[in-house]
Amino acid sequence: MPRLIYDYTKSELERVSLSPERFKRKLKKAASNLLPYEIELLHKWLQFYTDNRPELRQCLTEVPLEQKGVC
Structure with missing residues (x-):
């Protein structure tokens, strides 16, 4: 079941990727x-997804890996 939330999150991010403000929210x-x-997986996916989208690259800082205890 948790995998569904992660997949849903990725699809939502792809859907709003034309607007950096909405993407960030x-x-x-x-x-x-x-x-x-899942946050660690999301961060890896974001690095891949934003390779060709420099306007979204700045949003990588919104995923707080250290705060959640992943790193």
């Missing part, structure tokens, strides 16, 4: 709702 919300290992 959804990313903050996701970071507060996901489990620590």
Whole structure:
């Protein structure tokens, strides 16, 4: 079941990726709702997803890996 939330989060982020502000808001919300290992997966996915989207690269700082105890 938790995998469904992670997958849903990714699809929501893809859907709003045309607007960096909306992307950032959804990313903050996701970071507060996901489990620590899901946040690590999300961070890896974000690095891959934002490779060709420099306007979204700045949003990587919204995923607080250290705060959730992942690193």
